[in-house]
Amino acid sequence: MSFIGIDIGTFESKGVLVDANGEVLAMARHPHGISTPRPGHVEHDPDNDWWAGIAAISRELMAHPEGQRVQAIGVSAIGPCVVATDADLVPLRPAILYGVDTRATHQGEALTASLSADEVLRRGGNLLTSQSAGPKIAWLKEEEPEIWQSARWFMTSQSWIVARLTGEVVIDHATAGYFHPLYDLVEKRWDLTGCESFIDEARLPRLAWSTEVAGHIHEKAAAATGLPAGIPVIVGTTDSPAEAVGAGVISDGALMAQYGSTGYFIRVSSTLITHQDLWAAPFVFEDTYVLAAGTATLGTATRWISDLLNITDAEDDITFGRLLDLAADSPPGARGVLVVPHFSGERTPFQDPYSRAAIIGLGVEHSRADVARAVLEGLGHSVAEAFLVYERACVPIERVVAIGGATKNDVIMRTVSTITGLDQHVAVSPGAAFGDAFMAAVGVGAIPDPAAADGWRHSSRAVCPDPEEAAALRKDHEDFVAVYNALAPIHRRRFNDN
Secondary structure (H helix, E strand, O other), X not given: OEEEEEEEOOOEEEEEEEEOOOOEEEEEEEEOOOEOOOOOOOEEOHHHHHHHHHHHHHHHHHOOHHHHHEEEEEEEEOOOOEEEEOOOOOEOOOEEOOOOOOOOHHXXXXXXXHHOHHHHHHHHOOOOOOOOOHHHHHHHHHHOHHHHHHOOEEEOHHHHHHHHHHOOOEEEHHHHOOOOOOEEOOOOEEOOOOOOOOOOHHHOOEEEOOOOEEEEOOHHHHHHHOOOOOOEEEOOEEHHHHHHHXXXXXXXXXXXXXXXXXXXXXXXXXXXXXXXXXXXXXXXOOOOEEEXXXXXXXXXXXXXXXXXXXXXXXXXXXXXXXXXXXXXXXXOOHHHOEEEOOEOEEOOOOOEOOOOOEEEOOOOOOOHHHHHHHHHHHHHHHHHHHHHHHHHOOOOOOEEEEEOHHHHOHHHHHHHHHHHOOOEEEEOOOOHHHHHHHHHHHHOOOOOOHHHOHHHOOOEEEEOOOOOOHHHHXXXXXXXXXXXXXXXXXXXXXXHHO
């Protein structure tokens, strides 16, 4: 008995074949890129980026001997995205990505004004931000009316993949919770009151829980992917909840810190908690919830500074090893250089699509190493500020489990722990695809009790606060916030002027 999990990420897709005991039997990857046709616009091609990855990974995993014993498949993907398709599931334009795409800022502001901020918060537990899918559908109606008019479905990334595999158009509650202001968080249903001008329920997927079976692979999808026809496919979810499940973050008070291309943080709860600076949504299991936060840049900024400093190699591990080695030549605090790394605006807690990166304290006495370290510490400041929102909201974090490629970056990790005072346990997990396989096993009854599936848990190392650096880094953090506050009105004015 085995299970397949596939996750579609920002820059690559990953898949795993896992046996009934949680042992990874095979892994596969398929790279893709992003498109940024205009400032604030970030897109994927569903066919060439998502479906091509599904097909390539599925065939590679099915080549393993245990591939013939697959019992179920789970899929996750970046989100919430907006994918407009015709009745045959053919995308009518590139997919509009999650919070890194800030094109619908005006539509979000207009919706907040028409509905009222109180109503938006009451309905969805969140104010409207670049993470909200609803304003992006409104943007399509205003900016691309012919595409909007032709669209039969507005769905998200994994919804489209599941539909291509099974013919069933369905979305999980965890992702629908970010289609605000279109989803009622308390009643767990679509609520389009006040939004009828740009959406109707018949054009949205039906709602279900992530571990429910959405449908079964049909013959056409089997021919395209090499997956056996008739195999159950669960509803799935976005990558971050799947990452949390894969890392074993399913208990009340635990927080998953995803250090990927961006930062995303999920605190799991058995009760619904809302706060205006955090994102509330259902979790993947019925009667569970999350309170989430996110930063707009993380791994993307390390790639950017590596390119800028001309230390990029074809192998990512070599590139980031060089970056860490260079940063190690500068002491903690980067000799007074401070970076606010808002290269794509910022999410929690500022929710400011206009903000841009800033570097202060730079003098002729500084080196490439100081700049490298300042960027990494700046990313740590961004993550730490998101963590501190939970403290200010009186929502305790009982345990932090960190995952993602940037957990290898000790400068970022130690900066976060030292500023917040929190230990971080780095999970040895294959990632979101592993969580997808776990949920697929739950969906078909192979794992009756998710909390008791100890064989699927993996060991970790701990990153702890550095008491010797705490005072200096926390003072730097105060300056970090002060610099943002000082520059925010300037960035907004310059954005509007241009």
